[in-house]
Amino acid sequence: MSDSKNVKLSIRGIRKVFHIRRAGVRSELLALGGIDLDVADHEFVSVIGPSGSGKTTLLKIVAGLSTPTDGTIAIDGRPVTGPGDDRAVVFQTFGLFPWKTVLDNVRFPLDIRDTAAAEADRLARANIAKVGLEGFEDAHPHQLSGGMQQRVGLARALTADPEILLMDEPFGAIDAQTRELMQEELLKLWSETKKSVMFITHDLDEAVLLADKVVVLTGQPGTVQAVVDVPLPRRRWEYDVRAEPEFARVRHEIWEMLREGIVRHEADEMQAARAAV
């Protein structure tokens, strides 16, 4: 744990119970079974876990889009309950407004805050340039590839200028080669802006490649199984991280933890599908 640094985001005892009504029968599903987690100032934290471990639910609670059943979220020590300017989300399905141009999508957080138009324009254009999309300001999302759309999503989150960037499997819907490129660029952007990042993923390589530490969740209900430090040097775009023995060691360590959960989850899924058929 990075005790030496200031804690930016602190997650304490988060539990989430979903009330489900299927065919008139009420039941309860415990999605998160008490999560404790810290993200330090300027720290990049990956959260990984099998499907059903409540990763996205956790991110939504931190974002203020969902309320926890128990527990608290605090930023710089003060508790938060709803969305706020100190956090910005990058969504898995991009979440771009199809009727807005790239520029208007990126400007959105500032328009919501009633920032002066000229200032909003200037900031948005700067961030569009930062993610390498100059010249596409007037394009509509449907004219862009998946990778480009997520660059817009990233630029929008940067324009909100949050202290914490919340990323919900942002590259999950992007093809493999583009994804590697995006990971590299995210690392560069992060080293420039030094924001705190909470990065949800189900891709083990991605989790290790990007993060200072990887939080491993177990499946249903989601609980923290382990927090693994990634002691690889930074500026990771300058060398082949995957070729490092340390990368292989950390990756293997996490995989051993995940494996059991994935196998069990798969068996559960098959059982549920069989029951449904």
Added chain:
Amino acid sequence: MSTSPLSTPANGGTSGPSPRGAWVRVRGYARDMTPPALALLVFLAAWETLGRLTDPILFAPPSRVWSGFLELLETGRMQRAFGITMNALSVSFLLSVVVGLPLGLVLGRWKLLSDVVEPYLDAIYATPRVVLVPLIILWFGVGYEGRVFLIWLGTFIPIVINTAIGVRNARRDLVEVATSFGADERQLARHVILPGSVPYIMAGLRIAMGRALVGVIVAEIFLDLTGLGGIIQTESAYFRTHRMLAAVLVIALLGTVLIGAFGWLEKRFAAWKESAASS
């Protein structure tokens, strides 16, 4: 979905109109239009022959229909009728928009109200307007107001229903995005719900225009013998089929132009939709 390379937009439309491109387009258009134009010529020729060989009352040939059209123009009847029809059509369409849009927005946001009101709207919508003619005569008489009411009754409902569906179908993921950036209710409406419902509203307007056209003809034939519908009815009563068909064709043309225009608007306003990228 387009999976274009990173460097260029898939459908940017940034390449300016070159004369060469325009020529290719014209040629493509000509090639597309040749078979339907030929089919029309064959159809007209067959009709002309049939009309000349048989009773012109039954199959008034195209040449006679054309002269019927000119007769109606010369006396000024066609122009007057067209004006009357357009007047009732546009006034009732406007009234439908004025009533339909706000009502649709309210029903889209207020589920309880829409649950109880929509069955009644469905019932009115499902009632053929022609059977309401006796009732409308009782309420409004056979004049202008009666016609406008009859048209309006079938026209405002698709606008209400489509607007409500558009508001209701606001994409939940985008509502979540806007909320995450701190949007309040008013900003949510402005940035997410209203723009998202525009394609539905435009489709509603197109359907409503079709309904208004039917309504105006029903009103002019059954309620108040006037306008283009009046010409159809009067001329057919005197077995002047050629003049009647001239009025029918004017209505068909009017309908195609109006509905085509609304279809075009609908496409334009939904240019950002993913489906537009594939074409």
Added chain:
Amino acid sequence: MRYLKHLVFALVVFGAWEAGGRFGNPDVLPPFSAVVAAFVDILFGPLPAALLESLRLLVIGFSTALALGVFLGLIVGRYRWLDRTLSPYFSGLYALPTVALVPLVLIWFGFDLSGRVVVVFLASFFPILINVYQGARDTPPDLLEVARSFGVRHEWGLVRRVVIPAAVPFILAGVRLGIGRGVVGMAIAEVYLRLSGLGTLIATYGSSFQTAYLIAAILPLPFLGIVLTKLLALLERRFQVWST
């Protein structure tokens, strides 16, 4: 109580109607109770026979439109040259109010059942044709390739095994639109061409200012339209199980 809100709202609507009828001119708006009484009266009087006659017209006209619409829609959708030649006119025919053609139908077919059937046919035909055409034209090409690769050779085999099943949602949507328009066509035919069925009742009560009876005779039509459309929507949902 899912129905409580409907009950409350209905009480408001029909209560207001009743009050309006009692305090206003009953020739213009008869109270709701008078309409109910009139409805009960014709229910045990001329309504069943009239409704049956109207339904007969609807069934004959609509089934003709269905058969021809599906047949021609499949053909135009499957052959590119027919598609290119005819489809530009579809939107025009769709836009033309059928009612404008009714006087012509009268001249061509006369007052008989055939003329009335033609009106219903014309009303129902185009929505069915256009929907079936779109469904047949947009058959997923990969499914056609799969069928060919497994040895389906003849056009009829492809149509039967791939085109029609894939077009079922389109066909049903066309049928739903077509039946709604068919009811309108039926009303127009019965009022305009020759008084028959419900048209007779409506015209008679209308011209004798028996307003309560007039409204009672109109009521079966929206009911018919809604029931038929709802039934077809139900059918559509059943057939869409595999598409979700």
